[in-house]
Amino acid sequence: MRYAAVIIAVMVLCSFSGICTAQSSEQKEKDAQETALRWLKLVDEGKYGESWETAAQLFKSAVPGEQWKMSLNSARKPLGRTLARKLVSSQYSTELPGAPDGEYVVLRYETSFENKKSAVETVTPMKDKDGKWRVSGYYIK
Numbered sequence: 001m002r003y004a005a006v007i008i009a010v011m012v013l014c015s016f017s018g019i020c021t022a023q024s025s026e027q028k029e030k031d032a033q034e035t036a037l038r039w040l041k042l043v044d045e046g047k048y049g050e051s052w053e054t055a056a057q058l059f060k061s062a063v064p065g066e067q068w069k070m071s072l073n074s075a076r077k078p079l080g081r082t083l084a085r086k087l088v089s090s091q092y093s094t095e096l097p098g099a100p101d102g103e104y105v106v107l108r109y110e111t112s113f114e115n116k117k118s119a120v121e122t123v124t125p126m127k128d129k130d131g132k133w134r135v136s137g138y139y140i141k
Helices: 002-017 019-044 048-053 057-062 065-075
Strands: 082-093 104-113 116-127 133-140
Touching: 019 048, 019 082, 019 104, 019 116, 019 133, 048 065, 057 133, 104 133
Parallel strands: none
Antiparallel strands: 082 104, 104 116, 116 133
8 A cells, every 4th residue: 555655646746846757858868868879889980871771760761871871971081080079968859840740859969080179960869660769860060
């Protein structure tokens, strides 16, 4: 009986305080960050085809694989090796401009490359239809 009372108390606390929702968003951001770092490792290693294969369906339907590889060859290869990458912001959202409603996390990294000391990478993982986080967008400037 005590156990049931505790569960009910937690449910009431969550519904009135928003604490459980915040923790849920934090966990989603953490999961998305882990996905982004695994994906960025592929890009850093020049495995552009594999990065496309592991991307979200939305990404793959918007950018053909060969076009993705050519784009990364021209954008990333001249930068050289990745020297350092630091997460500077993480924002969970269910809506993004120009994208269908869903679950997204917009991540911004300050990145230093061999041939470019300071760049900003924006990586946007999304929860794909199968419930797994996958990268749906990548931008570097």
